[in-house]
Amino acid sequence: MERARARQPRKVVAQSHELEAHPQAVRVTVWLCATRPDSVWKLSPPRDTLGLALRGEEGALRHVALTVNGVRHELELEPRELLAYVLRERLGLTGTNIGCDTSSCGACTVLVNGESVKSCTMLGVQADGLEITTIEGLARDGELHPVQQAFHEHHALQCGYCTPGMVLAAVSLIEAGAATDEQAIRLGLEGNLCRCTGYHNIVKAVAAAAGVS
Amino acid sequence: MIPAPFDYEVAESPEHAVGLLREREDAKLLAGGHSLLPAMRLRLARPACLIDIGRLSDLSYVRDVGDEIAIGALTRHKDVAGAPLLQEHCGIVAYAAGQVGDPQVRHRGTIGGSLSHGDPASDLPAVVLALGGTLVARGPSGERSIAASDFFTGVFETALAPDEMLVEVRVPKLGPASGWAYEKLSRRAQDWATVAVAAVVERSNGGASKAAVGLTNMGGTPLRATAVEEAIAGGAPIAEAAAHAAEGTDPPSDLAASADFRRHLARVLTRRALERAVAG
Numbered sequence: 225m226e227r228a229r230a231r232q233p234r235k236v237v238a239q240s241h242e243l244e245a246h247p248q249a250v251r252v253t254v255w256l257c258a259t260r261p262d263s264v265w266k267l268s269p270p271r272d273t274l275g276l277a278l279r280g281e282e283g284a285l286r287h288v289a290l291t292v293n294g295v296r297h298e299l300e301l302e303p304r305e306l307l308a309y310v311l312r313e314r315l316g317l318t319g320t321n322i323g324c325d326t327s328s329c330g331a332c333t334v335l336v337n338g339e340s341v342k343s344c345t346m347l348g349v350q351a352d353g354l355e356i357t358t359i360e361g362l363a364r365d366g367e368l369h370p371v372q373q374a375f376h377e378h379h380a381l382q383c384g385y386c387t388p389g390m391v392l393a394a395v396s397l398i399e400a401g402a403a404t405d406e407q408a409i410r411l412g413l414e415g416n417l418c419r420c421t422g423y424h425n426i427v428k429a430v431a432a433a434a435g436v437s
Numbered sequence: 438m439i440p441a442p443f444d445y446e447v448a449e450s451p452e453h454a455v456g457l458l459r460e461r462e463d464a465k466l467l468a469g470g471h472s473l474l475p476a477m478r479l480r481l482a483r484p485a486c487l488i489d490i491g492r493l494s495d496l497s498y499v500r501d502v503g504d505e506i507a508i509g510a511l512t513r514h515k516d517v518a519g520a521p522l523l524q525e526h527c528g529i530v531a532y533a534a535g536q537v538g539d540p541q542v543r544h545r546g547t548i549g550g551s552l553s554h555g556d557p558a559s560d561l562p563a564v565v566l567a568l569g570g571t572l573v574a575r576g577p578s579g580e581r582s583i584a585a586s587d588f589f590t591g592v593f594e595t596a597l598a599p600d601e602m603l604v605e606v607r608v609p610k611l612g613p614a615s616g617w618a619y620e621k622l623s624r625r626a627q628d629w630a631t632v633a634v635a636a637v638v639e640r641s642n643g644g645a646s647k648a649a650v651g652l653t654n655m656g657g658t659p660l661r662a663t664a665v666e667e668a669i670a671g672g673a674p675i676a677e678a679a680a681h682a683a684e685g686t687d688p689p690s691d692l693a694a695s696a697d698f699r700r701h702l703a704r705v706l707t708r709r710a711l712e713r714a715v716a717g
């Protein structure tokens with residue numbers, strides 16, 4: 225406890241030699257993962273050189289209580305389990321899609337206490353005690369949520385992969401009162417990528433749901 | 438991609454967090470996680486222990502403390518952007534926080550994390566540097582204040598000791614003769630700045646009599662464009678002063694831009710930022 229530590233500048237991110245050799249490595253790698261996944265393996269050293277196998281044991285399990293779509297769940301989670309995986313693998317809520325897995329695409333967006341969050345960038349243990357809404361939790365009594373209905377009416381999806389995240393990001397934007405005009409909607413959805421629609425119909429749908437033209 | 442295993446502790450107070458930092462080997466603080474978790478998933482960072490300070494809601498505030506506005510380290514970008522006190526007295530901080538990433542990032546990321554992370558491409562460091570802000574760190578023997586000009590020491594490096602935690606950021610209230618602008622250029626939605634420029638000026642006779650200019654992503658740390666500031670203080674017109682913006686910088690070349698293009702951007706964005714700051 226009383227072990228003294230020299231007062232020296234702190235390396236905030238990584239002890240990794242890579243970062244020193246390549247200062248922008250984190251952002252660049254994130255970018256590569258999103259755009260050219262095949263190249264990432266060349267950037268990241270094989271697992272064993274990073275000491276993963278050496279560390280061996282898993283982090284201790286933690287007891288976590290999550291309320292997901294109004295239902296309380298008590299789970300024993302490893303701290304490193306990301307919320308996206310908890311929702312998909314532990315709770316079977318596979319409506320939350322994982323697109324990039326690098327915080328860029330927004331496909332994994334859920335609502336945490338009513339606000340949009342990329343669930344691939346939050347630990348399950350960080351969500352302890354919080355309220356999560358996934359796409360499965362939006363419809364009520366067989367009635368689509370107004371944003372879902374607007375996506376349907378405006379043909380705001382093609383393959384549908386981005387749709388759950390896009391809908392939840394839009395719900396959060398509208399609830400925050402920030403979907404005030406077309407430009408605000410476009411900016412407000414900048415965290416969500418769609419590879420199919422070209423965005424126009426998504427923006428129209430969100431505008432319709434928000435009651436703006 | 439799943440991070441390497443780590444232990445997880447929830448800090449109940451700043452003192453508890455600092456105690457854990459001393460006690461636990463290879464531990465890191467976890468605030469919003471929006472810089473740390475992406476790095477951990479890529480195994481670029483693999484701390485043995487995360488100390489979650491994200492629940493220290495007492496450190497989420499924006500307060501009037503006389504000549505300054507004090508911002509708690511755990512205040513999220515979204516709350517900084519929307520804080521009426523900042524909008525009224527130091528609008529550049531609120532505006533720049535609203536330029537960070539996208540709404541999802543702003544719902545989780547914190548001002549303390551942004552500054553402590555020491556990323557020269559982050560928006561708030563250059564803004565706090567241009568404002569001559571102060572960072573308050575808590576360590577085992579209490580609190581100390583660090584001037585922004587001493588805080589950023591290298592790429593992902595800061596003046597924080599391994600057992601210190603940033604608890605507060607202080608920025609000055611800007612007077613009625615002040616103007617400000619933050620000009621950020623990035624090539625893709627939600628991206629970090631290729632280059633950005635923070636300008637805070639004293640306006641006089643339709644021009645600037647004094648300017649403080651902070652540069653984002655023009656070197657290993659956020660930088661002050663001192664040559665520009667001196668030119669303005671010496672009475673040079675904005676266009677002439679802005680031409681000095683790349684002096685003394687060492688911008689990176691990467692996928693987004695070459696170093697040369699960044700130097701060009703620094704000059705152009707500095708001119709725009711100064712013009713906008715003077716305009717009001």
Ligand SMILES: Cc1cc2nc3c(=O)[nH]c(=O)nc-3n(C[C@H](O)[C@H](O)[C@H](O)COP(=O)(O)OP(=O)(O)OC[C@H]3O[C@@H](n4cnc5c(N)ncnc54)[C@H](O)[C@@H]3O)c2cc1C
Pocket residue numbers: 236237327328345465466467468469470471472473474475510511536537538539542545546547548549550551553554558559560561597601602603604627628629630
């Ligand atoms: C898709 C995406 C886009 C982004 N775009 C931008 C952008 O355009 N501009 C920009 O500026 N940022 C951007 N960011 C980064 C974002 O602003 C982060 O929120 C911020 O850099 C870190 O804050 P955090 O609270 O998430 O910190 P964390 O990730 O939790 O921590 C970051 C580092 O700081 C340390 N730390 C955190 N808090 C403290 C403290 N109080 N005291 C001491 N050390 C501490 C941690 O130990 C860690 O090493 C983006 C992030 C993502 C995922």
Ligand code: FES
Pocket residue numbers: 321322323324325326327328329330331332333342343344345
């Ligand atoms: S999966 Fe792409 S942001 Fe989470």
Ligand code: FES
Pocket residue numbers: 380381382383384385386387417418419420421
């Ligand atoms: S509908 Fe296919 S990605 Fe958006």
